[in-house]
Amino acid sequence: MKLPRIMPRLAGIASSLILGSVLALSGAGAAHASESAAGPAYVALGDSYSSGVGAGSYDSGSGDCKRSTKAFPALWAAANAPSSFSFTACSGAKTGDVLANQLGPLNTGTGLVSLSIGGNDAGFADVMTTCVLSSDSGCLDRINQARSYVTNTLPGKLNSTYDTIRSKAPNARVVVLGYPRFYKLGGGCAAGLSETKRAAINDASALLNSVIAKQVADNGFAYADVTGTFSGHEICSSSPWLHSVNWLNIGESYHPTASGQSGGYLPAFRSAA
Template identity: 55%
Template sequence: MIRPARALSIAAVAAGLTMTTLFAASSANAAGVNYVALGDSYSSGVGAGSYLSDSGSCKRSTNAYAYLWKNAHAPSSFKFVACSGAKTGDILNSQISALDAGTTLVSISVGGNDAGFADTMQTCVLGSESDCVNAVNTAKNYATTALPGQLDKVYSAIKSKSPNAHVVVMGYPHIYKIGGSCIFGIGDTARAAINSAADTLDGVLAKRAANAGFAFGDVRNVFTEHEICGSLTTWLNSATLPVDESYHPKAAGQSGGYLPVFSAS
C-alpha cells in the first residue's frame, strides 16, 4: 500500500514529467517552424508603437501579432516583411521573395489598400454622409469585382513558393460600435457603412482563402465592444497623429485581438 505522502510525491513527479514532456514537445514543434509574416499595416503593426528601427516607413512593430507570436514560440526562423501601405502588387513584387520551400507558416493581411480603405475613411471623416456612403460603395464594388483576381494571384504565388506552409489570411475588424458611446464624430449611418465595407472585404478574403486551401482569421467577433465607441477598452486608434496610425489596432488590439485569432487559425 502506498502511503499518502508517498502517493503525493509520485503524483508530483508524474505531473512534473508530464509538464516537461509537453514543454519539450512544444519546443520541438516550434523549433521546426519557419515563419514568414507578409502583409499590410494591420500585419506590420502600424498604430501599435515600438517600431523596429530598421523597418523605416513600413513601421514594423514589436507589438504586432506576428512578432508577439515569434517571441512566444521561438520558431527556427522568422522573417517579418509586412509593410504599411502594401497592396497585392507589393506582396508579389517586394515580399513574396521572403518565402521558400522550407517555409512552414505564413500570415498575411492584404486587400484593404487595394480597395482604397484609407481614402474611404478620409472621405467619411471629412466629407458629408452621402459622400461617405458613395465612397464605401465604390470600395465594396472594387472588393467584389477586381480584388478576387488579385488575391488569387497572391495566394497562388504563396502556394508555389511554399507548398507545404500553413497559411493564415487575417481579416479586418469593424472600426465602430454602432449605437455606441461616442457623442462626437461621424454619425451612425457613416459608421455602419464603414463596417459594412469591412464585412464585404472579409467575405471576399474568406472565400478566396478557402478556395486556395488557406485558413481565414476572422477578427470581427473578438473585437466586439473594443471598437471605437465600444463599451470596453478601445483596441483601435481613432483619428490621430501620425495620420497613418488612424483606424489601426493599438498594441492591445494586436495582443488581445489579432494574436489569439492567428494562433487558433
C-alpha cells in the same frame, strides 16, 4: 492602407491632406529575420495591420514599413520559437507590393505564413477621408465604389497573390487574417462620423472580409476572423483597441493599438496557425 506622410496642421487647414495621411495599411519593404530554435520556419507578410502600425515600439531598421515588436507576428514568434522568423509585412502594402517586395524569404522549407492584405487595394484611406470630410451621401457613394471594386476586382488580385505564395512555399500552412469591425454602433462617441456613415463602413468591412474568406477557402488556406476577438473593443466602445483619429501621431489613426494586436490579432492567428 498606404498613407502619405505629412505633418498634421491647424484645424480647418488642409484637413483632407491630413486625413489622407491618416489611413495607410501599406508599403513594401525588406525582410527582418531572426533565428531561433524549434517551430516551423515562419514568414509574416502583409500590410500595416500585420506590420503593427498603431502598436508603437517600431523597429528602426524597418523604416516606413513600421514593423512593431508588439505586432502579432513578433509576439507569436517570441512565444513559439520558430526555426526562423522573417517579417516582411509593410505599412501601405497592396497585393502588388506583397508580390514584388515581400516573398523573398519563402521557400520549400517555410512551414507557416501569415498575411493580411486587400484593404489598401480597396481604397480604405480614400473611403475614410471622404467619409470624414463629406456628407452622408458623399460617404455612401464612395463606399459603394469600394464595394464594387471588392466584389468585381479584388478576388482576382487575391487569387494571384495566394497562387504565388503557394508556388513559393508549397509546404506551408498559410493563415490569412481579416480586418476588425471598426465602430460600435450606438456607442460612446459624442462627436465624429454619423451613425449612418459608421454603419456603412462596418458593412463594407464585412463585405471585404467575406470576399477574402471565400478566396482563402477556394485556395485551401486558413482564414482567421478577428471580428470576434475585437468585439466590444471597436471605436466608440468603452475599451477600444483601434485608434480613431490620433492627432499626436496621425499615421496610427484607424489602426489597432498594442492591445488590439495582442488581444485581437494574436489569439485569432494562434487559433488558426
